Amino acid sequence: MANQILLLTTFLAMTCSLVVAFEPSPLQDFCVADATSSATRVNGLPCLDSKLATAEHFFFSGLHIPGNTSNPVGGKVTPINVAQIPGLNTFGISLARIDYAPMGVIPPHTHPRATEILTVLEGSLDVGFMTSNPDNKLISKVLNKGDAFVFPVGLIHYQKNVGTGMAVSLSSLSSQNPGVNTIANAVFGSNPPISEDVLAKSFQVDKSVITSIQAKF
Template sequence: MANRILVLSLVAFSCALATAFEPSPLQDFCVADPTSSARVNGLACMDSKLVKADHFSFSGLHMPGNTSNPLGSKVTPVTVAQVPGLNTLGISMVRIDYAPWGVIPPHIHPRATEILTVLEGSLNVGFVTSNPDNRLISKVLQKGDTFVFPVGLVHFQSNVGYGAAVSVSALSSQNPGVITVANAVFGSNPPIASDVLSKAFQIDKNVVDYLQVTF
């Protein structure tokens, strides 16, 4: 009897872990109400009688993004912020445009696994495994290829072609979040103490100061 209870407890615990990120919705939909003052893990639901088709729609994903910036890339998100009807559904997507040799710098999605598909061009993509190995797993993708970035791991994309490139990604969260490594480390507000970063990266404090000003 004790063994049976233990097995049932482990099954229940496993099921809880499987739904730990974003639980299944308890109604047909829960369109986000950004005006609500309710404090919930996500966004409060709008009155279903006020819901319209526009709450589930987004236009303009066919339009190229402006890549005239130092990184040479532009992300067009389609998350719950753009489509309120995604609230509680656990999915979102992005379009990414890349200028020749443009990059999406190393970053993390703390709440989502990402699957990327190349629509145009050639991309070098990859992610780094966790400590202590920190192994780089990377590949050059061509049009029609896909690649998966596991949740929480540092990853990047780089256009390795001479022309513009385009990709689209699906993410397993309505609000995947983005932590760009360089911005978080060298551009935090207030700044991380330069002596901490100097020791952590084994570089001179003058270099740290320069990077903190840059970011």
């Protein structure tokens, strides 16, 4: 009997920990983000007085405008999160338009707080994510217009335009503030920088290679 109680307690504790790992459901109709408030911020921004809410707090214009892909990777993300739509506060969702030049990429990155579902609007994309250690299995697929693909929360993933023209996708994310951690930027562009000795040993290359890469970030 004691073992059964212990097992049940452990199960309940694990269940509760899974539940609180994601953004909670709101307890009001809406909570328009009030960036000017000095109130303590807990899992979201303080709420504007609901009587002051207007349609503009729930509105964004510009999703049709192509992003500027004139950069080293040839990709541009246009986020639509709580910073752009204050009315998203506490709802646990956000969007992103992504534009890709021919052969452009969105480099390997993670979203620590969100699962992402990507839909191709134009062009063809090679997309994929890697499972965690020890397998590090690559799960990838070429997507065409109208196709969708899911990137699980926290896993490293990427996108690449494999068509001959521009490509566009739209991503939905399960957080108002999904966060992004681009692997190359984090590893080679940290401030202060990670020791060259650590990176050289980790990537099993000469320190001169690490110095050259860090200079790009």
